[in-house]
Amino acid sequence: MAIEDIIQRNVVLKPFTTMKTGGAAAYFAEPSSEEEIKALLDHARENSIDTFILGNGSNVIAADAGYDGLVIRIGNKMSDIRVTDDPEDPEYRLISAQAGCLLSKFGNRAASEGLDGAEFACGIPGSVGGAVFMNAGAYGTEIKDIAWEVQYIEDGQCKTVRANPDMFGYRTSFFAQGQRIVTGFTARLKKGDRERIESYVRELRDKRAASQPLTVPSCGSTFKRPEGYFAGKLIQDSGLKGFSLDDSGAQVSPKHAGFVVNNEGRAGSEDIKRLIKYIQDKVFEDSGVKLECEVRFLGG
Numbered sequence: 001m002a003i004e005d006i007i008q009r010n011v012v013l014k015p016f017t018t019m020k021t022g023g024a025a026a027y028f029a030e031p032s033s034e035e036e037i038k039a040l041l042d043h044a045r046e047n048s049i050d051t052f053i054l055g056n057g058s059n060v061i062a063a064d065a066g067y068d069g070l071v072i073r074i075g076n077k078m079s080d081i082r083v084t085d086d087p088e089d090p091e092y093r094l095i096s097a098q099a100g101c102l103l104s105k106f107g108n109r110a111a112s113e114g115l116d117g118a119e120f121a122c123g124i125p126g127s128v129g130g131a132v133f134m135n136a137g138a139y140g141t142e143i144k145d146i147a148w149e150v151q152y153i154e155d156g157q158c159k160t161v162r163a164n165p166d167m168f169g170y171r172t173s174f175f176a177q178g179q180r181i182v183t184g185f186t187a188r189l190k191k192g193d194r195e196r197i198e199s200y201v202r203e204l205r206d207k208r209a210a211s212q213p214l215t216v217p218s219c220g221s222t223f224k225r226p227e228g229y230f231a232g233k234l235i236q237d238s239g240l241k242g243f244s245l246d247d248s249g250a251q252v253s254p255k256h257a258g259f260v261v262n263n264e265g266r267a268g269s270e271d272i273k274r275l276i277k278y279i280q281d282k283v284f285e286d287s288g289v290k291l292e293c294e295v296r297f298l299g300g
């Protein structure tokens with residue numbers, strides 16, 4: 001099959017983002033292997049087409065005008081998980097997933113195997129690839145803390161790297177520099193007590209549900225945590241909790257001021273972006289702190 005056969009034309013991105021906004025990508029493909037990813041990249045390069053790698057779209061705002069390039073969505077066609085013994089230490093096991101596996105599935109599998117340390121991942125709605133790229137984290141643990149090995153594509157080559165903490169920063173990583181496409185991830189986790197681990201997963205899930213607007217479209221925390229502050233607290237102190245500029249549907253969540261939500265999926269990305277800019281300006285005016293976006297932008 002020629003690689004063109006898996007490329008679709010004019011695919012609306014809204015259903016592929018948790019913010020539920022976004023126009024059409026000129027080209028869109030969901031590869032099922034590393035070979036297909038490489039072939040897509042070759043095809044795009046030969047035809048001077050820009051590319052964007054999309055995971056579960058839980059941290060991306062896609063432009064209303066769409067994207068005049070190729071979106072390569074690494075999703076459930078590349079989502080296998082495997083658990084093996086650590087040949088070097090019987091106290092540990094290795095859990096590996098392809099990049100398109102949901103991070104929650106990864107975390108839940110680790111918990112059900114009685115493996116300690118990936119509980120934080122159960123409530124984060126991204127893919128494994130997006131989580132590695134972003135160094136996703138919650139409740140004091142990040143991808144960096146459990147990463148053992150990462151597979152990625154760079155310059156048309158499949159590579160494997162043994163992870164080390166220096167590869168990860170706050171909501172960024174080595175894989176966010178240049179064009180590196182994460183295709184697989186392995187964590188090394190200690191064997192633990194399954195009941196205790198599963199109960200901790202439930203505790204974190206309840207905590208999240210109590211404090212975050214999980215039933216309304218959003219990208220989670222809109223802004224990075226500024227050093228020494230909490231974005232949500234600064235926004236709340238500026239009187240913006242529950243604030244909206246208009247009736248577009250874009251609103252600062254009344255439940256968690258760090259989240260910009262898209263009520264009923266009515267707002268477009270421009271409405272969301274206008275609100276983000278307003279929040280940044282108001283918080284800067286009130287506190288002198290510059291809020292930097294954690295969400296990433298596709299097109300526009």
Ligand SMILES: Cc1cc2nc3c(=O)[nH]c(=O)nc-3n(C[C@H](O)[C@H](O)[C@H](O)COP(=O)(O)OP(=O)(O)OC[C@H]3O[C@@H](n4cnc5c(N)ncnc54)[C@H](O)[C@@H]3O)c2cc1C
Binds near residue numbers: 124134
């Ligand atoms: C309700 C809610 C709660 C959230 N809570 C948290 C939280 O607690 N902690 C946290 O850290 N985040 C949280 N997030 C944000 C988001 O889930 C994470 O950033 C997640 O890691 C993004 O993964 P994704 O697959 O959705 O990536 P996408 O949103 O699809 O992409 C994000 C970035 O990663 C790149 N990317 C994606 N996949 C790959 C790949 N395979 N190779 C290379 N680059 C890639 C994209 O190009 C883009 O720049 C939350 C989001 C929501 C909606």
